[in-house]
Amino acid sequence: HVADATGLATELRRVLRPGGTLLVMTPNQPRLGVALEALAGRPLEERLDPRADHLRFFTARTLRGLLEGAGFDRVSVQAWDGPPGFRRRLRAVAR
Template structure:
């Protein structure tokens, strides 16, 4: 994951201890949505931008049989691990022209649990739009600031899940891992951001969060029926 990061962030994401994979439930849902969108076509070029260690791409691959899946990431450590799971990987930055790919070359982009890590999400979306063909599909996922439990936590004066105030430790919120989240969206904000960035036909659905305590997982899955309250936001949009 990348976007011309300051040195401190670069060091953070090259640390092998920093998580670079997300839950299989979200990856499977996203891949099924993309497979449905590509139905009737073969040989599509699908970019997994911010592929991390390749876990999500490996989960998606069976759903995308007949298409070419390429992993893209900034982190050399993540790419080293991704090569064991993805047939094709390339290193790329997110600033303008930073992806080593031609304009309009891709039929679809998977952008999973990346935008919340970025200093410049606008520049990243501009770059994704550049490499997508007109009408190409963007499948984006990101944690939901307004997840059902975060609404209660905020009312109680507790720092919301997914949000962070430090790269060195957890302060004031549930959880134990620092994962480098810089920005969080609600469903409404995400829809507005994608529309302003040149995407259309924005549809948002929900996915569960693998870190929800076991006793609350049924409730978390049920919340997916109301995307604005789900743990994870899944956005499907098309390039204008």
């Protein structure tokens, strides 16, 4: 949702208190696309445009690089499959 991700990351680093924690949640682009295609039973682009709300997508590597480039020194990237019922709702959307 942000045009200048580098500028945002730099500003977040600037205003974060020393010792503070930044939590970022973003779709894992490669995994999300594959999961949606599998659920839909056909290529994702035939079902929906995944870029409708997002200006850019990140992989674990590119997100880590963005944050480290902005000066964050302890970056941990972890996958999360969503809240309980998330996959069921995702399957319903794919129909």
